[in-house]
Amino acid sequence: MPRSVLRALLPGQDPQVLIYLLALVVILWLLRQSRRWLWLFSLLAFPGTLCHEGCHWLVGRLLNGQPVSFTVLPRREGRRVVLGTVQCAHMRWYNAFFVGMAPLLLLLPALLVLRWRLLRHPALDWREALLLFVIANLIQGAVPSGQDLRVAARSPIGWLLLGAGLLWGWARWTGRL
Numbered sequence: 001m002p003r004s005v006l007r008a009l010l011p012g013q014d015p016q017v018l019i020y021l022l023a024l025v026v027i028l029w030l031l032r033q034s035r036r037w038l039w040l041f042s043l044l045a046f047p048g049t050l051c052h053e054g055c056h057w058l059v060g061r062l063l064n065g066q067p068v069s070f071t072v073l074p075r076r077e078g079r080r081v082v083l084g085t086v087q088c089a090h091m092r093w094y095n096a097f098f099v100g101m102a103p104l105l106l107l108l109p110a111l112l113v114l115r116w117r118l119l120r121h122p123a124l125d126w127r128e129a130l131l132l133f134v135i136a137n138l139i140q141g142a143v144p145s146g147q148d149l150r151v152a153a154r155s156p157i158g159w160l161l162l163g164a165g166l167l168w169g170w171a172r173w174t175g176r177l
Helices: 003-009 013-036 037-044 046-062 094-098 102-119 126-141 147-152 156-174
Strands: 067-071 076-077 078-082 085-088
Touching: 003 147, 013 037, 013 102, 013 126, 037 046, 037 078, 046 085, 046 094, 046 126, 046 147, 085 102, 094 156, 102 126, 102 147, 147 156
Parallel strands: none
Antiparallel strands: 067 085, 076 078
16 A cells, blocks of 8 residues: 555554544444344445445446345345345446446545544544444445346456556556556
């Protein structure tokens, strides 16, 4: 991670900031551990699931994916758990990547809220814990599912963007840019 990003996320050496970040990591870990119990996990992850599926629906609407169904009711499918789905009737080469990867948009508000709170050097109380829970849900909701990746992989745009990003990263890393 570039130092400028770290400096932006970690202003100063305030121990409260480190405690705040540690609390976020603990909440993310607890969310991950709750996956063992379907209904508990569904309840705890509901805000992130709603945002995740909402991103698919919104991007599908904006890019002519024509969403036809939206659900955030959890269910088991074999050994896996499906927390929600959005089905689109018009997935094409030009929109599949963006609809499939739409939940990544949740990282921006999560990082902006986190940075805003860190700049204020918050004391950890119940309101901050609730805000950390929301941030953790946004971060968890931003992770594309396996189905999301399969939808995105159908698009040549995604492969071109991935290749361009890898080339750009390699050029930056080797100092050729």
